[in-house]
Amino acid sequence: xxxxxxxxxxxxxxxxxxxxxxxxxxxxxxxxxxxxxxxxxxxxxxxxxxxxxxxxxxxxxxxxxxxxxxxxxxxxxxxxxxxxxxxxxxxxxxxxxxxxxxxxxxxxxxxxxxxxxxxxxxxxxxxxxxxxxxxxxxxxxxxx
Amino acid sequence: xxxxxxxxxxxxxxxxxxxxxxxxxxxxxxxxxxxxxxxxxxxxxxxxxxxxxxxxxxxxxxxxxxxxxxxxxxxxxxxxxxxxxxxxxxxxxxxxxxxxxxxxxxxxxxxxxxxxxxxxxxxxxxxxxxxxxxxxxxxxxxxxxxxxxxxxxxxxxxxxxxxxxxxxxxxxxxxxxxxxxxxxxxxxxxxxxxxxxxxxxxxxxxxxxxxxxxxxxxxxxxxxxxxxxxxxxxxxxxxxxxxxxxxxxxxxxxxxxxxxxxxxxxxxxxxxxxxxxxxxxxxxxxxxxxxxxxxxxxxxxxxxxxxxxxxxxxxxxxxxxxxxxxxxxxxxxxxxxxxxxxxxxxxxxxxxxxxxxxxxxxxxxxxxxxxxxxxxxxxxxxxxxxxxxxxxxxxxxxxxxxxxxxxxxxxxxxxxxxxxxxxxxxxxxxxxxxxx
Ligand SMILES: [Zn+2]
Numbered sequence: 001x002x003x004x005x006x007x008x009x010x011x012x013x014x015x016x017x018x019x020x021x022x023x024x025x026x027x028x029x030x031x032x033x034x035x036x037x038x039x040x041x042x043x044x045x046x047x048x049x050x051x052x053x054x055x056x057x058x059x060x061x062x063x064x065x066x067x068x069x070x071x072x073x074x075x076x077x078x079x080x081x082x083x084x085x086x087x088x089x090x091x092x093x094x095x096x097x098x099x100x101x102x103x104x105x106x107x108x109x110x111x112x113x114x115x116x117x118x119x120x121x122x123x124x125x126x127x128x129x130x131x132x133x134x135x136x137x138x139x140x141x142x143x144x
Numbered sequence: 145x146x147x148x149x150x151x152x153x154x155x156x157x158x159x160x161x162x163x164x165x166x167x168x169x170x171x172x173x174x175x176x177x178x179x180x181x182x183x184x185x186x187x188x189x190x191x192x193x194x195x196x197x198x199x200x201x202x203x204x205x206x207x208x209x210x211x212x213x214x215x216x217x218x219x220x221x222x223x224x225x226x227x228x229x230x231x232x233x234x235x236x237x238x239x240x241x242x243x244x245x246x247x248x249x250x251x252x253x254x255x256x257x258x259x260x261x262x263x264x265x266x267x268x269x270x271x272x273x274x275x276x277x278x279x280x281x282x283x284x285x286x287x288x289x290x291x292x293x294x295x296x297x298x299x300x301x302x303x304x305x306x307x308x309x310x311x312x313x314x315x316x317x318x319x320x321x322x323x324x325x326x327x328x329x330x331x332x333x334x335x336x337x338x339x340x341x342x343x344x345x346x347x348x349x350x351x352x353x354x355x356x357x358x359x360x361x362x363x364x365x366x367x368x369x370x371x372x373x374x375x376x377x378x379x380x381x382x383x384x385x386x387x388x389x390x391x392x393x394x395x396x397x398x399x400x401x402x403x404x405x406x407x408x409x410x411x412x413x414x415x416x417x418x419x420x421x422x423x424x425x426x427x428x429x430x431x432x433x434x435x436x437x438x439x440x441x442x443x444x445x446x447x448x449x450x451x452x453x454x455x456x457x458x459x460x461x462x463x464x465x466x467x468x469x470x471x472x473x474x475x476x477x478x479x480x481x482x483x484x485x486x487x488x489x490x491x492x493x494x495x496x497x498x499x500x501x502x503x504x505x506x507x508x509x510x511x512x513x514x515x516x517x518x519x520x521x522x523x524x525x526x527x528x529x530x531x532x533x534x535x536x537x538x539x540x541x542x543x544x545x546x547x548x549x550x551x552x553x554x555x556x557x558x559x560x561x562x563x564x565x566x567x568x569x570x571x572x573x574x575x576x577x578x579x580x
Contacts (some may be wrong), residue, residue: 043519043531066519
């Protein structure tokens with residue numbers, strides 16, 4: 001199943017993050033999860049899991065922000081101890097380079113998910129599916 | 145295909161001889177002006193002693209300061225009622241600089257501009273739209289009379305009002321345009337706003353661009369946007385204005401009209417002459433100006449003489465495009481750096497566009513150069529690693545150019561001063577300024 005996050009370039013300066021969340025709020029776009037990866041050179045990339053990724057990307061871009069739709073792999077977080085480790089190991093062993101990973105809870109407030117930002121999403125999904133791990137699609141993430 | 149076949153192809157030996165003859169005549173005329181009379185007496189200049197054009201190096205320099213200090217008539221070689229026109233610089237502080245022309249000077253200038261335009265492929269059949277300020281600015285009347293002399297139909301459109309410019313182009317089938325490069329980017333924006341594409345909706349084929357330094361990348365971009373060939377023009381008001389040096393259709397440097405100017409390139413710090421091919425400050429002497437000749441004038445423009453002959457067959461040597469001003473130079477860790485060198489490198493990275501800001505700061509371990517560039521929306525993929533690699537690549541290529549490793553700082557688009565006009569390119573925040 002295919003899903004997207006919105007990645008936005010921003011400078012590490014006071015007020016920059018709020019500028020972006022203000023744009024989304026104005027469009028009534030709901031933010032499910034958010035992580036900020038910062039470089040040592042004064043900038044970072046904000047990753048947003050939102051209910052309407054295409055709309056969010058378009059409106060941010062119109063407001064002048066470098067914003068991209070990035071394909072991600074989303075899996076249901078398991079309660080079993082070590083399950084997360086096993087899964088990441090599986091991807092790492094296959095040489096897949098994980099840019100970022102973050103967890104969140106879906107709208108039903110019960111389902112915990114893990115978002116994996118990896119360059120080769122096709123291979124990642126393939127590997128996970130072979131290992132019997134279900135990946136979630138847009139409908140399952142945004143509308144729950 | 146030459147405007148003046150004999151002069152433009154004059155063998156180098158004969159050109160040297162012509163320069164020497166004209167230099168001696170010029171010295172004879174210059175000594176009638178209060179400034180040169182005093183300067184020649186102090187330096188012991190005697191025209192008859194010059195036996196080869198290279199001996200021009202024995203003459204003192206003339207600077208912009210000299211022009212200002214002897215404003216308005218100190219350089220005039222004829223009575224005040226002799227000249228028929230003057231052009232002067234705006235001069236926001238202190239005296240402006242003024243240049244007077246008599247009839248002969250204007251005639252010679254118009255001919256040089258006509259020769260220049262012809263050299264760049266513009267013909268009497270062209271419709272030439274002159275998009276630049278008229279009045280005191282030399283680009284207006286300079287190109288007006290030059291293009292008329294050539295025989296083109298000239299539209300004195302003057303500067304600004306992009307919609308009217310586009311209307312004129314369409315109404316009269318403009319084929320050739322003179323404008324400053326930064327304006328052409330704005331003009332293209334106006335075409336887009338009107339839903340027009342200049343490549344499809346106009347007859348434009350030849351541009352003449354000059355009056356502000358620009359890179360080869362910017363020229364190529366202008367050529368692509370408008371579907372034209374763009375030719376570099378060089379001139380300065382002290383040397384008439386346009387028509388000092390011009391690109392031929394080879395687009396490999398600008399032929400400097402050596403029958404009318406002597407060109408030298410000097411080290412701006414030691415003032416020593418530099419060999420062919422080395423970048424330094426251009427020094428010019430007029431050879432065909434009567435009312436107000438100038439000798440060894442320091443232009444402050446940085447360029448070099450390009451070695452070797454040009455495929456077009458003209459014997460007049462070529463200068464490279466102007467790479468900056470000798471007064472723009474930064475000195476960092478003992479290296480001389482010009483902002484244009486950095487701009488040239490950045491043009492290779494469409495991911496960051498051509499807007500930039502250089503910030504010089506004092507750190508514990510010495511002075512540091514930070515270059516801020518804007519991440520372009522179109523190239524952003526959300527991949528962090530990609531941007532980090534891009535930063536490193538820019539840093540390496542800048543270092544290869546200026547021999548100093550800069551800190552590259554990616555910033556959000558639109559956060560730097562705009563590239564139009566006189567943008568601030570350098571912020572020097574160093575606490576202890578090095579001596580120049
Ligand atoms: Zn040539």
